[in-house]
Amino acid sequence: MAKKTQTNISLPATFFSLAVILIMSSCGGGQQPAPQFAPTDVDFLTLASGEASVEKKYPGAVEGTVNVDIKAQVSGYLDQIYVKEGDFVQKGQSLFRIKGDVFNEQVHNSEAALKAAIAAQANAQLEIEKVKPLVEGKVMSEMQLKTAQANYDAATAQVAQAKAALGSSQINAAFSLIKAPVSGYIGRIPNRVGNLVTPADVMPLTSLSEINQVFVYFSLSEADYISFVKDRKTDKGMNTVSLIMADGSVYDQKGTVEIASGNIERTTGSIPLKAIFPNPDKLLRSGGSAKVVMTRTLDSALTIPMASVKDIQDRFFVFTLADSNKVAMTPIEIAGHSGNNYIVKSGLKAGDKVALNRIDVLNEGMPVTPGTPAAATDSTAKAK
Secondary structure (H helix, E strand, C coil): CHHHHHHHHHHHHHHHHHHHHHHHHHHHHCCCCCCCCCCEEEEEEECCCEEEEEEEEEEEEEEEEEEEEECCCCCEEEEEECCCCCCEECCCCEEEEECCHHHHHHHHHHHHHHHHHHHHHHHHHHHHHHHHHHHHCCCCCHHHHHHHHHHHHHHHHHHHHHHHHHHHHHHHHHHCEEECCCCEEECCCCCCCCCEECCCCCCCCEEEEEEEEEEEEEEEEHHHHHHHHHHHHHCHHHHEEEEEECCCCECCCCEEEEECCCCCECCCCEEEEEEEEECCCCCCCCCCEEEEEEEEEEEEECEEEHHHCEEECCEEEEEEECHHHEEEEEEEEEEEEECCEEEEEECCCCCCEEECCCCCCCCCCCEEEEECCHHHHHHHHHHC
């Protein structure tokens, strides 16, 4: 019985001891120092001003130097198609023939009318020659001679009218054979043999494009246009542009820029320009699309790698090295880009050190161990 009593008495004492230990440990925990983390290794680039090229790309539409819609000038049924879509044709080459029986008959009718008019003119001339001596001999009156002369003048006018009618009918007959007005490439041919074609048709018989050279039309905003006009005076390279084709590749020929209009379009606030490109391989075709690349060279510019820039809600930041080897989150403005680098408009100056890596873990005031990689050193040397 005594043994059982001792066990019951020792349990409360044990619980009391554990509670004291827990209270002591909880009170002492608030006095422990916060853990210290080692500074993060970060590579920094020392900025230096240097030459940089700014590229701007503008969507453009490709057109041939000559673009002609081929339309019928007389009405009739399409009788012959001498070319295929995509063919290259020379100036004067036959393209289409409209059934010309009616026009040939008009020519024959006009020729007959002209012959009749010439015969009537000849009879009027004979009448004058017959009446004239009789009037001189006082056998016939002067009035009869004037009448004969008037008849002759009328017959002469009819001859001229008949000649004009013949020329008109011959022109219509010639229009039944449609020839290429310029050399170039044939576009789509929507009609087929047997279709009725008229001059009032909205759809042309085909289109013809001369593409030894091509025009690429694009537009600049008013602000960009003003900058372009100013910059081209000092940077002659802005008069030369390159082209990115629809497949993303760069066209192997350079183009020159011309202003395509003297006015700014009020509805869009832009002004159209055109870039003229040689097209020896006929790779560019009328109706195509491309991007015109205009390059501006800056003599003294600060550039930073795109990978070192943090974009937060359309605002740009970099981490610069501040005092005590801590980083500062610095807002910047960007003027454009050159290759894989941004061109800094404001926020940084030459000599500033910008973090190149670890920007996803850096925060304002964070201590770092700065380093300068060899690649950064080489790029700085080139900028200088």
